[in-house]
Amino acid sequence: MSLFRQYLAQRLLASAVTLLGVSIIVFLMVRLLPGDPAQVLAGLLATEEDVARLRADLGLNKPLHIQYGVFLERLLHGNLGRSARTSQPVLEELKPRLRATLTLAVVSAVLASLAGVAAGALAATRPYSRFDYVLSLATLFGVSMPTYWLGLMLIIVFAVHLNWLPAAGSEGAASLILPALTLAAFSVALIARMTRASMLEVLGQEYVRTARAKGVGETLVVARHALRNALVPILTVAGLQFGTLLGGAVLTESVFGWPGMGLLLIESIFSRDYAMVQGIVLVFSTLFILTNLAVDLLYVAIDPRIRYT
Amino acid sequence: MAGLVLLVSLFALAVAAPLLTSHNPERQKLSEALRPLSPAHPLGTDHLGRDMLARLLYGGRLSLLIGFLAVGLGVVVGVPLGAVSGFRGGLTDLVIQRLADILLSFPGFLLALSLVAILGVGLRNVIISVGISAVPSFIRLVRGSVLSIREQVYVEAAHAIGQRRTVIIFWHVLPNAMAPVIVQATLSLGFAILVAAGLGFLGLGVQAPTPEWGTMLGEGRQYIFRAPGLTMYPGLVIFLAVLGFNLFGDGLRDALDPRMSRV
Numbered sequence: 001m002s003l004f005r006q007y008l009a010q011r012l013l014a015s016a017v018t019l020l021g022v023s024i025i026v027f028l029m030v031r032l033l034p035g036d037p038a039q040v041l042a043g044l045l046a047t048e049e050d051v052a053r054l055r056a057d058l059g060l061n062k063p064l065h066i067q068y069g070v071f072l073e074r075l076l077h078g079n080l081g082r083s084a085r086t087s088q089p090v091l092e093e094l095k096p097r098l099r100a101t102l103t104l105a106v107v108s109a110v111l112a113s114l115a116g117v118a119a120g121a122l123a124a125t126r127p128y129s130r131f132d133y134v135l136s137l138a139t140l141f142g143v144s145m146p147t148y149w150l151g152l153m154l155i156i157v158f159a160v161h162l163n164w165l166p167a168a169g170s171e172g173a174a175s176l177i178l179p180a181l182t183l184a185a186f187s188v189a190l191i192a193r194m195t196r197a198s199m200l201e202v203l204g205q206e207y208v209r210t211a212r213a214k215g216v217g218e219t220l221v222v223a224r225h226a227l228r229n230a231l232v233p234i235l236t237v238a239g240l241q242f243g244t245l246l247g248g249a250v251l252t253e254s255v256f257g258w259p260g261m262g263l264l265l266i267e268s269i270f271s272r273d274y275a276m277v278q279g280i281v282l283v284f285s286t287l288f289i290l291t292n293l294a295v296d297l298l299y300v301a302i303d304p305r306i307r308y309t
Numbered sequence: 310m311a312g313l314v315l316l317v318s319l320f321a322l323a324v325a326a327p328l329l330t331s332h333n334p335e336r337q338k339l340s341e342a343l344r345p346l347s348p349a350h351p352l353g354t355d356h357l358g359r360d361m362l363a364r365l366l367y368g369g370r371l372s373l374l375i376g377f378l379a380v381g382l383g384v385v386v387g388v389p390l391g392a393v394s395g396f397r398g399g400l401t402d403l404v405i406q407r408l409a410d411i412l413l414s415f416p417g418f419l420l421a422l423s424l425v426a427i428l429g430v431g432l433r434n435v436i437i438s439v440g441i442s443a444v445p446s447f448i449r450l451v452r453g454s455v456l457s458i459r460e461q462v463y464v465e466a467a468h469a470i471g472q473r474r475t476v477i478i479f480w481h482v483l484p485n486a487m488a489p490v491i492v493q494a495t496l497s498l499g500f501a502i503l504v505a506a507g508l509g510f511l512g513l514g515v516q517a518p519t520p521e522w523g524t525m526l527g528e529g530r531q532y533i534f535r536a537p538g539l540t541m542y543p544g545l546v547i548f549l550a551v552l553g554f555n556l557f558g559d560g561l562r563d564a565l566d567p568r569m570s571r572v
Contacts, residue, residue, distance in 0.1 A: 014410070021411035029427050144552035146503055148510050149526060149544030156537050247417025251507055255530075266511055269426045281415070281423050288416040 043084020120195025142189025387447025
């Protein structure tokens with residue numbers, strides 16, 4: 001247990017350092033832009049007084065590390081500044097957007113994991129069969145397909161020609177189907193590949209032979225003995241895929257007009273609302289770092305063979 | 310093999326663009342906007358009456374160039390950093406690895422997007438942004454190989470005859486770590502083209518009227534109901550290029566190092 005605690009402490013520390021690094025980069029982002037940071041953050045519509053007030057508020061006449069200190073302190077209090085576009089606190093504007101993005105990402109992640117593991121496991125039980133061949137082709141297509149293009153093609157087929165599903169918006173569950181499918185495609189492919197490889201390895205193990213020799217049915221061998229042991233590398237890939245999903249959400253949300261953080265990020269970049277850009281980038285990275293941490297801890301819990309190094 | 314054929318064809322088409330079409334990819338003719346396929350315009354025209362085939366062919370030059378320059382940047386920056394990190398260990402290793410961690414904590418597409426938000430749009434900034442987002446994967450990869458190579462007997466021998474560290478890293482260690490780098494670079498090319506086209510699609514990449522696959526896709530998007538071809542063709546060539554690099558990369562991996570996993 002103490003070993004696990006040590007590992008836990010180590011991982012938490014590493015995550016904290018990374019988070020701090022991300023906050024430094026996000027802080028420097030605005031300072032690196034040409035022009036006066038106060039003017040940059042206040043936005044194009046700000047008056048002279050607004051800019052002057054912001055300049056005093058950010059302590060721009062003080063050295064850079066003091067400015068960062070101010071930034072970090074406010075960050076820890078959940079103060080991400082105000083949007084230049086709406087003058088509202090960034091955090092308040094972000095909340096409903098974060099919910100929309102998480103809904104999309106989580107639905108896609110569940111979809112990708114279920115479909116990916118099922119397809120990969122099935123292919124592994126029939127290696128070099130026709131199904132296996134078709135799946136390997138499909139996964140290759142899946143990882144090579146531009147997300148945004150797949151989304152547009154789905155719109156053409158299901159919204160324009162068949163008129164089954166809405167092309168854009170966020171009204172009801174039906175409008176979630178196309179974005180979720182689009183976003184999941186890449187991850188399904190990767191998870192299916194990983195599952196197939198991992199399962200093939202496990203199915204050759206002696207405990208699987210033992211289970212078969214005992215007369216355990218094939219379905220049970222696959223589901224209980226093999227899949228469970230093949231799960232660690234699959235979980236790693238699936239966990240990392242959550243980050244890819246978050247990144248991909250930016251493009252998917254833009255294609256479908258899904259009102260999440262990604263769409264807001266693009267709008268904010270175009271309207272030069274840098275306080276908002278900073279906030280969104282920070283939230284995305286924090287989510288990603290926390291997911292990776294959770295995956296690391298989870299697979300130690302799942303597989304007792306992993307040593308805490 | 311299929312990957313190589315695909316890539317060679319795409320390169321040939323891009324290089325031979327002036328021979329294959331007489332249209333200027335940037336010349337607008339509004340009276341001929343959104344025309345369907347015809348002998349004069351084999352793939353029709355876009356919303357400004359520009360020939361789609363010409364734009365796809367010339368756009369290929371730019372999209373492929375962006376891919377190569379961006380991955381080149383990733384290799385030139387990432388490989389030496391990874392080598393030094395793995396070879397020297399200690400504090401150097403710690404600093405470089407934390408740096409890679411930080412870059413890797415911007416999920417996927419988001420790092421390039423954030424960089425473009427700072428640097429601004431345009432060809433050069435797209436290459437820099439996509440290039441920097443490719444750096445951490447090369448750092449990680451090379452560090453891993455170097456860690457095992459530096460324990461080899463020939464490295465010990467080089468130390469023993471008194472060679473300098475820089476010479477050992479770049480002369481004895483790095484060449485032996487190159488096989489996975491070549492594979493990763495090929496796979497990264499597909500990724501780079503995908504990301505650069507994604508930026509173009511959002512309107513944050515190469516700016517109009519210059520033809521670039523992602524930018525074309527983004528422009529065509531408004532006409533998706535009237536002229537689906539404007540989004541279909543550019544997306545299809547992006548897909549084929551990425552598919553080509555992925556297939557070729559997988560093939561290279563099998564050929565160069567059978568021990569590497571296929572996943």
